[in-house]
Amino acid sequence: MSKTDNKNCNGWISTSDALPPLKTRVLIVESGAGRSTIRIAKLLGQAQSGAWYWSAQDTASKVTHWQPLPQIPEL
Template sequence: MMKKLTAERCKKQIEEWQRMMSVSDVAVMVELNLQAYLIALPVLEQQEKGDDGWIECSERMPEVNKSVLVWDGHTVNTAWLVFHGGWDSSAHISQVTHWQPLPEPPEDV
C-alpha cells in the first residue's frame, strides 16, 4: 500500500534526489521526479495548513479590475471584479461563489 505523500516526506525525497543528481545514468529520471516534487510541495503544505486557497465572496472580495480565479459552482475561470460589484470575464460565468489570486508566473520565462 502506498503511503500518503506529506510535505515532510516530499521535502525528504527532494533532498535525496538532489544528492542523486551527481550520478549521470539516473540524472534525467531523477530530475523529472525532482521537478514534480518541487511543484507538489507548496500544494501539500497549503493542504496541510487547511487552506485550499479559495475565498468565499461572502467573506471578502478581490480588488476591482484585478484578474483572479473564480468558481461559480460549475467551472473555474479567470475573471475580474468591476466597479459596480459584478464580474467580467471572457468566458460565460454565472453566480461566482469563491475566488482566489492567480498563481505567480513561471520564473524562467
C-alpha cells in the same frame, strides 16, 4: 462558510467573506445550472441593484469563490 473554513479550501476565498481588489485578475468559481466552472476574471464594479459584476461571469451563474492568480514561474 466562515473565514476559518477558508483555510481548508486550498486558497479559495468565499465572496461572502471578501472580494478581490477591483480590476485585478483572479481565478473565480461560478456555480449555476447544475455545474461549477473556474475562470480568470476581474471584479469590475457594483450595479445599482447592489450586485457585483465580473468580466467573465455567465449571467445564469453566481460567483461563489475567488483566489489570486499564482505567480508565473521563472524560466
